[in-house]
Amino acid sequence: MPKLTRRRVVLAKTEATYGVDASPDPATDAFICNVSSNITPSGEEVTRDYVRDVLSPIGSVVTTKTVALTIQTELKGGGMEDTDILPPEYEPLLLACGMKKSGDAATGWVYQPESDPAKHDSCTIYYYQDGLLHKAIGCRGSFKIDASVSALGTIEFSMTGLWVDPVDEAMPSPVIADIVPPIxxxxxxxxxGYSPVCNALSFDLGVSTSQRKDINSSTGVTGIEIQSRTPTGSIDPEAVTLAEFNPWTAWSGSTKAAISATVGSDIGNRISISIPKAQYGVPAYGDRDGILTYSLAFTATIDDAGTGDDEVVLTYA
Known part of the structure; x- marks a missing residue:
């Protein structure tokens, strides 16, 4: 029987020990992913190029192996359980992007960057593709948020994990929370402090990862490490008088501005994005149905120079 593209289940669970399969459970660790999500094995190949009596190629040998996953899901909260605010279903992926968690079930859950490698979580991802199971362990990566008007917001994770050979496996029956994402x-x-007329807000955590190559590892890679981040984003406000909003002087003077927005209004399904000190790139003009707009890229910079890890804060409340 042929395999179907749309029959897909993704599970993710935070690992107690790095690189040790956390065995995510379809009853507790599943979440919806969009059809654009995909999995891509990656490996280095060494060509066996030796002098011999014929010109026929010998072939190559695959050495180090990892797996890359792009997982896009809906930007929504975790809902409520009695009076408790639940974290989002995709929390293991957030934490594996070098984010730390604070808050509580009464007021909501807060996620912001963490620089200490010893405190970086990892996760195990099970990626089922119509009876084919790919396991990725020791996963770490980055994410992008896209919030465009009158659409459903998305959060897209780009993860890299340690390679595990895929196997035939029956499709699980995942339990997915019945939460409608806010528009x-x-x-x-x-x-x-200015409230622009704007069509879209995007944010990219900008995490870079590196491979810890190791001759003792069966795949040649013993870990995926977070080594840097450069958070960026963009907005596209309508152009108004410079007295109301002047991105040119803000750019030329390297002036930083706070950006904040909240997607959703229901308790348990509200996601607030706070960037205390955004620094503009070069402004550019744009056009939206004949209306003059700005294309404003920004970098999310450190807020408190004494502590850091505060250039962006996500609150699920």
Whole structure:
């Protein structure tokens, strides 16, 4: 029988020990992923190029092996259990992007960057593709948030994990929380205190990872490490008088502005994005149905120079 593209289940669970299969359970660790999600094995190949009596190629040998996963899901909260606010179903992926968690079930859950490698979580991802199971362990990576008007917000994770050979495995029956994601409307977006007319807000955590290559590892790689991050984003506000909003002087003077927005209004399904000190790149003009706009890229920079790890804060409440 042929395999179907749309028959797909993704599970993720935080690992207690790095690189040790956390055995995610379809009853507790599943979440919806969009059809654009995919999995891509990656390996280095060494060509066996030796002098011999014929010109026929010998072939190559695959050495180090990892696996890359792109997983896009809906930007939504974890809902409520009685009076408790639950974390989002994709929390293991958030934490594996070098984010740390604080808060509580009464007020909500807060996620912001963590620089200490010893505190970086990892996760195990099970990626089922119509009876084919790919396991990725020791996964770490980055994410992008896209919030475009009158659409459903998305969060897309780009993860890299240690290679495990795929196997035939029956499709599980995942338990997915019945939570309708909020539309991108009524965000209360402000930029330095100004409320622009804007179509889209995007944010990219900008985490870079590296491989720890190891001759003792059966795949040649013993770990995936977070080594840097450069958080960036963009907005596209309508152009108004410079007295109302002047991105040119903000750019030329290297002035930083706070950006904040909240997707959703229901308790348990609200996601607030706070960037205390966004620094603009070079502004550019754009056009939206004949209306003059700005294309404003920004970098999320450190807020408190004494502590750091505060350039972006996500709150699920």
């Amino acid at each position: 991108v409307a009524g965000l209360g977006l402000t930029v330095g």
